[in-house]
Amino acid sequence: METLNDAAPKLRLRDVRKEFVLPRTGERTVALEEIGLDVKAGEFLCIVGPSGCGKTTILNMIAGLTAPTGGSLELDGKRIEGPGAERGVVFQDYALFPWKTVRENIEFGPRYRKDSTLTKQQRDERVRHLIDLVALSGAENKYPYELSGGMRQRCAFARALANEPEVLLMDEPFAALDAQTRVILQEELLRIWGETGAEAERRTVVFITHGIDEAVFLADRVVVMASHPGRIREVKAVDLPRPRKPEVRASAAFQELVEHIWQLIRDEAYAATVRA
Amino acid sequence: MTRALNSSFLRAAILPVGLLIIWQLAVTLGSPTPRTPRPTQVVTAAWQLIGNGDIPLALLQSLWRVLAGFAWATGLALVLGALMGTYRSVDRSIDPLVESFRPIAPIALLPLAILWFGTGTPAAAFIVGYAAFFPMIVNTIHGVKSVDPQLIRAARTLGVDRLTILRTVVVPGALPYIFVGSRLALGVAWTSIIAAELAVGAKAGGGATGGIGQMMFVFYAYSVDLNGIIVCMISVGVVALVIDRGLRRLEQWMMPWKR
Numbered sequence: 001m002e003t004l005n006d007a008a009p010k011l012r013l014r015d016v017r018k019e020f021v022l023p024r025t026g027e028r029t030v031a032l033e034e035i036g037l038d039v040k041a042g043e044f045l046c047i048v049g050p051s052g053c054g055k056t057t058i059l060n061m062i063a064g065l066t067a068p069t070g071g072s073l074e075l076d077g078k079r080i081e082g083p084g085a086e087r088g089v090v091f092q093d094y095a096l097f098p099w100k101t102v103r104e105n106i107e108f109g110p111r112y113r114k115d116s117t118l119t120k121q122q123r124d125e126r127v128r129h130l131i132d133l134v135a136l137s138g139a140e141n142k143y144p145y146e147l148s149g150g151m152r153q154r155c156a157f158a159r160a161l162a163n164e165p166e167v168l169l170m171d172e173p174f175a176a177l178d179a180q181t182r183v184i185l186q187e188e189l190l191r192i193w194g195e196t197g198a199e200a201e202r203r204t205v206v207f208i209t210h211g212i213d214e215a216v217f218l219a220d221r222v223v224v225m226a227s228h229p230g231r232i233r234e235v236k237a238v239d240l241p242r243p244r245k246p247e248v249r250a251s252a253a254f255q256e257l258v259e260h261i262w263q264l265i266r267d268e269a270y271a272a273t274v275r276a
Numbered sequence: 277m278t279r280a281l282n283s284s285f286l287r288a289a290i291l292p293v294g295l296l297i298i299w300q301l302a303v304t305l306g307s308p309t310p311r312t313p314r315p316t317q318v319v320t321a322a323w324q325l326i327g328n329g330d331i332p333l334a335l336l337q338s339l340w341r342v343l344a345g346f347a348w349a350t351g352l353a354l355v356l357g358a359l360m361g362t363y364r365s366v367d368r369s370i371d372p373l374v375e376s377f378r379p380i381a382p383i384a385l386l387p388l389a390i391l392w393f394g395t396g397t398p399a400a401a402f403i404v405g406y407a408a409f410f411p412m413i414v415n416t417i418h419g420v421k422s423v424d425p426q427l428i429r430a431a432r433t434l435g436v437d438r439l440t441i442l443r444t445v446v447v448p449g450a451l452p453y454i455f456v457g458s459r460l461a462l463g464v465a466w467t468s469i470i471a472a473e474l475a476v477g478a479k480a481g482g483g484a485t486g487g488i489g490q491m492m493f494v495f496y497a498y499s500v501d502l503n504g505i506i507v508c509m510i511s512v513g514v515v516a517l518v519i520d521r522g523l524r525r526l527e528q529w530m531m532p533w534k535r
Contacts, residue, residue: 065432065433083429083432083433084433084435088433091429093426095427097430097444097448098533099449099531099533108436109435109436112431112436112444113435114437115435144533160434163434163435
């Protein structure tokens with residue numbers, strides 16, 4: 001961990017502020033205020049918080065899909081101005097292209113991005129490798145509507161990986177799945193992220209979720225947010241050993257962390273539920 | 277499967293066959309005048325007109341005009357529609373123009389078309405294209421606007437530029453609506469070609485080279501052949517049906533992702 005701490009951050013958010021103007025009334029609301037956060041290279045960072053705390057907005061700003069109202073976001077010290085292939089996004093609703101098959105979806109980035117240098121053969125190889133990696137062999141010629149929710153999620157994940165992004169942004173990717181599938185995909189995600197391999201090989205991941213146990217199971221650090229306005233409540237390091245086995249969920253250390261985070265957001269979660 | 281197909285085909289045939297029987301009965305039992313068309317005579321006339329090539333030639337001539345008109349209208353409507361669906365400012369400046377022309381019936385442009393292009397294919401293609409343009413552009417705009425914005429965001433995060441997104445995301449996303457537009461456009465194109473050819477029939481002299489509409493006009497104005505007119509009407513209907521079914525097939529073939 002020492003080397004990670006000393007290195008310059010992969011992602012740096014400095015006093016990031018986001019305001020929205022309601023089109024109907026012209027009223028301004030502060031969605032996020034003064035977010036400061038560093039994400040280390042190769043780190044798995046989870047952001048949890050009650051509904052409406054602006055966690056998806058943070059992700060969209062890192063993706064370059066939304067501009068901040070104030071402050072700055074930097075990737076390797078360079079200001080983020082728009083979307084880029086070095087930041088892959090996995091969306092909550094998968095956002096697969098319905099008219100493309102599994103392999104065509106995965107191939108989309110390397111095939112159509114402006115600066116792609118891959119030959120057709122290299123592209124095919126990479127796509128085949130990814131299909132194996134996310135266990136979609138046999139389904140490569142199916143259309144998204146023919147897939148189960150878990151398969152769609154894996155396809156969306158492979159599509160984001162196809163560009164070999166340095167940073168992987170995941171917006172509640174498992175929220176729409178049933179509990180068993182979710183647990184399996186969490187373990188798969190850690191495997192693909194490279195939990196068993198060298199730390200230097202791992203991608204930087206920012207993972208949004210409202211599942212506290214999901215966050216604790218996956219993350220190196222958990223950012224706990226509060227809402228109205230959206231802000232960081234606490235950043236909690238998760239010192240559970242890797243690779244994480246399913247049994248870790250039953251450990252006292254795991255339960256303690258979950259309980260601690262739950263206490264932090266409980267009141268707000270209640271308030272958000274009642275308000276919604 | 278075949279049985280289901282047969283039974284649905286039979287069900288579709290009940291009404292037309294029943295109407296034919298009633299028609300023939302009415303003619304046989306009533307007191308027909310020379311101007312009463314009879315099914316048996318219509319069949320004879322159809323046999324003749326198809327056999328000597330008159331009807332197929334006339335239909336081909338009209339179809340060619342429809343395709344020519346449809347082609348330019350579709351090209352223009354797709355480009356304009358894509359721009360109007362994407363950029364609100366373009367939409368705002370062109371929409372009033374489109375909407376104020378839309379209520380003007382294609383056939384009302386006939387005098388202009390004849391004065392500009394004469395009575396041949398260019399005038400017909402002009403009228404037909406005018407008719408086809410509106411359903412095409414309205415559906416294209418709607419189709420482009422209906423593309424899931426999340427898909428466009430996904431493509432942007434994959435590093436794809438706007439022009440490529442238009443080709444790989446917006447066009448396929450709008451395709452279902454573009455197909456609806458095509459079916460409507462070809463329908464009105466076919467309708468207006470008959471009207472246009474009928475109206476210029478006298479001037480052009482008619483015959484198979486004048487298209488199916490002019491052929492009808494000749495049957496009406498020169499030979500007063502009611503059976504021939506009925507044959508023309510039926511063939512117009514049959515061609516329209518074939519076009520529509522063909523487009524539906526094409527649609528299924530081009531969009532296999534549609535259930």
